[in-house]
Amino acid sequence: MIPLSWYLIFAALLFCVGLFGVMARRNAVAVLMSIELMLNAVNVNLLAFWRYLYPDVQAQIFVVIVLAAAAAEAVIGLALIISVYRRRKTVFADDLTLLKG
Amino acid sequence: MDILVWFIPLPPLLAFFAIVLYSNPRKALSHSIAIGGALLSWLMGMIVFIAAITRPDLRAHPIGSVINWLPVANGWFQIGVRIDPLSAVVLFFVVWTVLGIFLYSVGYQNFGQPAGEHDHPGLPPEGAAIRVRKGLTHHVMSIEPLYSRFFALISLFAFAMLLLVVSDNLLTLYIGWEIMGFCSYALIGFWYGKKSARDAAIKAFLTTRVGDMFLFIGLIALYVQTGSLSYAGSLESSAALAKLAAPAGFLGLTWAGLIGILIFIGVVGKSAQFPLHVWLPDAMEGPTPVSAMIHAATMVSAGVYLAIRIFPLVTLGWQQGAPITAAMTVMAAIGTFTALFAASIAVTQNDIKRVLAYSTISQLGFMIAALGVGAYVAAVFHLMTHAFFKGLLFLGSGSVIHGMEHGAMHAQGDQPAEGHPTGEHVDPQDMFNMGGLKDRMPITFWTFLAGGMALSGLPLVTAGFWSKDEILAGAFNGNHLLIFIVLAISALLTAFYTMRQITLTFLGQPRTEAARHAQENTRTMTIPLIVLAVFAVAAGWVGIPRSFPGLGAISSNPLESFVGTMIPAWLEGHADVAGSSIPLLTSLLVSLLGLYVGYMVYRKVDAGAEDPLRRPLGAWYAWAQNRYGIDALYHTLFVRPAVWLSEVFTYQILDKKIIDGILEGIARGTLGLGSLMRRFIDVALVNRAGDLTGSGVRGLGGEMRKAQTGKVQQYMLLAVLLTVLVGAVLFFILVRA
Numbered sequence: 001m002i003p004l005s006w007y008l009i010f011a012a013l014l015f016c017v018g019l020f021g022v023m024a025r026r027n028a029v030a031v032l033m034s035i036e037l038m039l040n041a042v043n044v045n046l047l048a049f050w051r052y053l054y055p056d057v058q059a060q061i062f063v064v065i066v067l068a069a070a071a072a073e074a075v076i077g078l079a080l081i082i083s084v085y086r087r088r089k090t091v092f093a094d095d096l097t098l099l100k101g
Numbered sequence: 102m103d104i105l106v107w108f109i110p111l112p113p114l115l116a117f118f119a120i121v122l123y124s125n126p127r128k129a130l131s132h133s134i135a136i137g138g139a140l141l142s143w144l145m146g147m148i149v150f151i152a153a154i155t156r157p158d159l160r161a162h163p164i165g166s167v168i169n170w171l172p173v174a175n176g177w178f179q180i181g182v183r184i185d186p187l188s189a190v191v192l193f194f195v196v197w198t199v200l201g202i203f204l205y206s207v208g209y210q211n212f213g214q215p216a217g218e219h220d221h222p223g224l225p226p227e228g229a230a231i232r233v234r235k236g237l238t239h240h241v242m243s244i245e246p247l248y249s250r251f252f253a254l255i256s257l258f259a260f261a262m263l264l265l266v267v268s269d270n271l272l273t274l275y276i277g278w279e280i281m282g283f284c285s286y287a288l289i290g291f292w293y294g295k296k297s298a299r300d301a302a303i304k305a306f307l308t309t310r311v312g313d314m315f316l317f318i319g320l321i322a323l324y325v326q327t328g329s330l331s332y333a334g335s336l337e338s339s340a341a342l343a344k345l346a347a348p349a350g351f352l353g354l355t356w357a358g359l360i361g362i363l364i365f366i367g368v369v370g371k372s373a374q375f376p377l378h379v380w381l382p383d384a385m386e387g388p389t390p391v392s393a394m395i396h397a398a399t400m401v402s403a404g405v406y407l408a409i410r411i412f413p414l415v416t417l418g419w420q421q422g423a424p425i426t427a428a429m430t431v432m433a434a435i436g437t438f439t440a441l442f443a444a445s446i447a448v449t450q451n452d453i454k455r456v457l458a459y460s461t462i463s464q465l466g467f468m469i470a471a472l473g474v475g476a477y478v479a480a481v482f483h484l485m486t487h488a489f490f491k492g493l494l495f496l497g498s499g500s501v502i503h504g505m506e507h508g509a510m511h512a513q514g515d516q517p518a519e520g521h522p523t524g525e526h527v528d529p530q531d532m533f534n535m536g537g538l539k540d541r542m543p544i545t546f547w548t549f550l551a552g553g554m555a556l557s558g559l560p561l562v563t564a565g566f567w568s569k570d571e572i573l574a575g576a577f578n579g580n581h582l583l584i585f586i587v588l589a590i591s592a593l594l595t596a597f598y599t600m601r602q603i604t605l606t607f608l609g610q611p612r613t614e615a616a617r618h619a620q621e622n623t624r625t626m627t628i629p630l631i632v633l634a635v636f637a638v639a640a641g642w643v644g645i646p647r648s649f650p651g652l653g654a655i656s657s658n659p660l661e662s663f664v665g666t667m668i669p670a671w672l673e674g675h676a677d678v679a680g681s682s683i684p685l686l687t688s689l690l691v692s693l694l695g696l697y698v699g700y701m702v703y704r705k706v707d708a709g710a711e712d713p714l715r716r717p718l719g720a721w722y723a724w725a726q727n728r729y730g731i732d733a734l735y736h737t738l739f740v741r742p743a744v745w746l747s748e749v750f751t752y753q754i755l756d757k758k759i760i761d762g763i764l765e766g767i768a769r770g771t772l773g774l775g776s777l778m779r780r781f782i783d784v785a786l787v788n789r790a791g792d793l794t795g796s797g798v799r800g801l802g803g804e805m806r807k808a809q810t811g812k813v814q815q816y817m818l819l820a821v822l823l824t825v826l827v828g829a830v831l832f833f834i835l836v837r838a
Contacts, residue, residue: 019821022814022817023814023817023818023821024814031814093812093813093814094812094814096811096812096813097810097811097812098811099809099811100809100810100811100812
C-alpha cells in the first residue's frame with residue numbers, strides 16, 4: 001500500500017503549483033484555474049487523512065462541500081472576469097489596478 | 102367760575118394732541134379741531150372776562166383758586182389760576198386775536214386748493230397747475246403740505262399763552278413762557294426747507310434763551326428772598342416787599358431792583374428790546390399767521406405782560422414825583438431807545454412784513470418806556486390796543502402777500518402744459534412791487550387802513566391815539582422831558598413809515614403785473630380782518646382820559662378805574678395829575694405831520710424807482726437799512742466765535758486731535774501688541790506645530806500610498822511571504838524554544 005506521506009508530498013506539490021500559478025500568471029482565467037488546483041490539493045489531503053487515520057468517520061462530506069464551494073467560486077469568478085473584459089478589454093491581472101493608491 | 106379759569110388753556114392743548122396723534126392726515130378735521138379748541142377757549146375766556154368786569158373790587162377778590170402742587174420743606178408749593186384786572190384785559194385780547202388768527206390761517210394756508218405737484222413738506226407751496234383746455238394749464242395756489250402740523254403748533258402756542266395769562270404765579274408763567282419759546286422756534290422754522298427759515302428759527306430760540314437765563318436766575322433769587330413765586334405772595338404782600346427792600350450788595354441795588362432787572366432782561370429777550378431785538382425781524386420767515394401770533398397775541402405781549410407784572414418790584418421805594426429807581430431807569434432807557442431805534446429802521450425797510458416787525462419792536466419800546474416812567478395804565482392800555490392793531494396789520498399784510506402771489510400766478514395766464522411757468526419773478530413782499538391794491542383788495546385796504554391809522558395814532562378815532570397819548574402824557578407829567586421828546590420823535594416816525602407803507606402798497610398805480618392782477622382773499626381771511634379792525638378802532642374808547650377836552654366829559658375812563666386798581670399801594674393817590682395840554686397837542690401834531698409827510702413823499706413812486714428818501718439821507722439810509730450793522734456785529738461777536746469754538750476748537754482740535762488722538766493711540770498700541778503676539782506666538786509656535794502635524798501625516802501617507810499598487814498578485818505575494826515569515830518565527834519560538 002502506498003504510504004500516507006506520498007499523498008501528502010503530492011498534495012504539497014500540487015498546492016505549490018497552484019500557489020505559483022496564482023502569483024505568477026498574468027491571465028485572470030489562469031489565476032482562477034490555479035486557485036482550483038490549490039483547493040484540490042487540500043481535498044487530496046482531506047481524503048488521505050480520512051483513509052489512513054480516521055477510516056470510520058464520514059469525511060467525504062467535507063470534500064463534497066469544498067467542491068461545491070469551488071464550483072460556486074468559479075461561477076462568480078468567471079462572471080466577474082467576463083464583466084471586466086467587457087469593460088476594460090483585458091483580462092490581465094496586472095492591468096486591473098483600480099485599487100492603486 | 103373759579104374752576105372755569107382752570108379750563109381756559111386746556112382746549113388748545115387737547116387740540117394739539119388730537120391733531121398730532123389722530124387727525125394729522127385729515128386736513129379739514131385738523132383745522133376744525135384747532136378752531137374748535139380756540140372757540141372753546143374764547144367762550145370760556147369771554148365768560149370769565151365778563152364775570153371779571155362785573156365783579157366789584159376784583160383787585161381784592163380776584164377770580165381763581167390754588168392747589169397744592171409740590172411738597173417743599175415747610176409746606177406746599179402752590180400753583181393756581183388768577184384773573185385780576187390785568188390778566189382780564191390781557192385774556193380779552195388774547196382770546197380774540199387767537200381766534201381771528203386761527204380762522205385766518207385756514208384761508209392763508211390755502212385750504213380747499215389742490216395739492217401742488219412740486220410742493221415739498223417744509224417748503225412754501227409753489228402752486229398747482231390745473232388743466233383748463235387741451236394742452237393748456239392755469240396756475241393756482243396750492244394747499245400747504247404740512248397743513249395739519251401748522252394747526253397743531255399754533256394750538257400749542259395758544260395754549261402756552263393762555264397758561265401764562267391765567268397763572269397766578271411766576272413758575273407756571275415761566276412754563277408757558279418756555280413752551281412759547283419752543284413754539285416760536287418750530288413755527289418760525291415751519292418752512293424748514295429754507296435755510297433762511299432755519300437760521301431765523303435758531304436765532305429766535307437762542308436770542309430769547311439769553312434773556313430767559315437771566316429771567317430764571319431772577320425767579321430763583323425771588324424765591325430765595327421771599328419763599329414764594331405767586332404774585333400775591335412775592336410781588337404784592339407787604340412782608341415779601343419789606344424783605345425785598347433790603348440792599349442786595351450789588352451795584353447799590355435793592356433786592357427788588359436787582360431781581361426786577363434780571364427778570365426785565367428776560368422781557369428784553371421775549372419782547373425784542375434793544376440788545377436782544379435781532380430775532381424778531383428775522384421771525385418774518387415763518388408763515389404770516391405766525392408773525393401775527395408772535396406780534397399780537399403771544400410772544401412779545403407775554404414779555405410786556407411780565408414786565409407789567411413785576412411793576413411792584415421795579416417801583417419799590419419810588420414815590421410819585423420822586424426820581425425814578427435804578428430798575429425803572431434801565432427800563433425807561435431801553436424802552437425809549439428801542440422805540441426810536443426800531444422806528445428809524447422801519448422807515449428804510451422795503452419788505453412789508455419787516456416794516457411791521459420793526460414797528461412792533463418800536464411800539465414795545467413805548468410800553469417798556471411807559472413802565473419805566475411809572476405810567477402803569479398807559480402800558481396796559483397800549484399793550485391791548487397794540488395787540489389788536491398789530492395783529493390786524495400782520496393779517497392784512499399776509500392778505501396782501503397772498504393776493505400778490507395770486508396775482509403773480511394769474512398774471513401768467515394760461516400756460517402750455519409742459520415746461521415751467523414763465524413770466525417775471527416778483528417778490529410778493531416788496532412794497533415797491535405793489536401799488537394800487539386799494540381797488541383790487543378793498544376789504545384788505547380798509548381794514549389795513551384802520552390798523553395803520555391806529556398804529557400811527559390818528560387822533561380821536563383810533564385806539565392807538567389814546568394809548569400812545571397816555572404814554573406821552575405819562576412821560577411828560579413825570580418830568581422826563583428827554584424821554585418825552587424821543588418818544589414824540591418815534592411817534593412821528595411811526596406815522597411816517599405807516600403812511601409810507603400804506604401809500605406804497607395800496608395807493609397810486611400798480612407797479613408790477615402781479616399787483617395789477619392781485620385779488621381779494623376768501624372770507625376766512627377777511628372776516629378776522631374786519632373783526633380786528635373794529636377793535637383797532639374801538640378798543641381805545643375804553644381809555645379816554647377824563648381830562649380830555651370835550652370827549653372827556655362823556656368818558657368814564659373804565660380802563661383807568663379797572664386796571665388802575667393794580668397799581669401798588671405806595672403809588673396811589675396821584676392818579677389824575679392835572680394834565681398839561683402839551684402832550685396832547687404833541688401827539689396830535691406828530692401823528693398828522695407824519696401821515697402827511699409820508700403821503701406826500703411816496704404818493705408818486707414809479708415802477709422800478711428807488712426810495713425817494715435814499716438820496717437825501719445818503720449813507721445814513723444805507724446804514725439804517727442794514728439795521729445799523731447790529732446783526733452783522735452780533736454775527737462777528739457771538740455767532741462766529743461760537744461756530745469757531747464748536748467747529749474748530751471743539752471739533753477739530755479737542756475732538757479730532759486730542760480725544761481721537763488718545764483713542765487712536767490706544768487702538769494703535771493694541772494693534773501693535775496684537776501683531777507682535779501674532780508674529781511670535783501664534784505664527785511661530787502654534788501655527789508651526791499645527792502645520793507640522795499636518796504635513797507629517799501627509800508625507801507619511803504619500804510614502805504609504807506607494808505600497809498600494811492595486812495589483813492583487815503583489816498583495817498576495819506579500820501575504821504569502823509574511824505568512825511564511827510569521828510561521829517560521831512562530832515555529833522557532835514555539836517548537837524549538
